[in-house]
Amino acid sequence: MEIKTEDYRICYDPATATVSFVGSLRLRGPTEYEPILQLLGKVAEVEPAKITLNLQQLEFLNSAGINMLSKFIIEERKKARVEMAVQGSQRIAWQGKSLKNFQRLMPGLQLELV
Structure with missing residues (x-):
């Protein structure tokens, strides 16, 4: 599964259950983020033991995108079927500030900032 445009690429590796951004x-807004949310939903439907969101190469994510990821994480927390991990980069300013909030939404979420 992959979504690719001039500005971004999102792909899923089923071998590692990793979605890379x-x-x-x-x-x-939510309408434009819907295809990405659908991709994430399809990944979750398979119910891998752990879903990893690799954001290390995502240079920018606006508030609508953060909201979309937050909704996905909250939905998975409610289902309590899979573990979640988020990989980020300390060199990208927004990630150091924003990704920690995902742990508040899902306390068991593993956050790795490298």
Whole structure:
């Protein structure tokens, strides 16, 4: 599964249950983020032991994108079927500030900032 545009690429590796985000996500509102949310939903439907969101190469994510990821994490927390991990980069300023909030939404979430 992959979503690819000029500005970003999101791909899923079923062998590792990792969804990788690359580029810059500046979409406008929930409607434009719906295909990404659907991809994440399909990953969760398979119920791997652990889903990893690799954001290390995501240079920018606007508030609508953070909201979309937050909703996905909350939904998975409610289901309590899979573990979640988020990988980020300390060199990208927004990640150091924003990714920690995902742990508040899902206390068991593993956050790795490298």
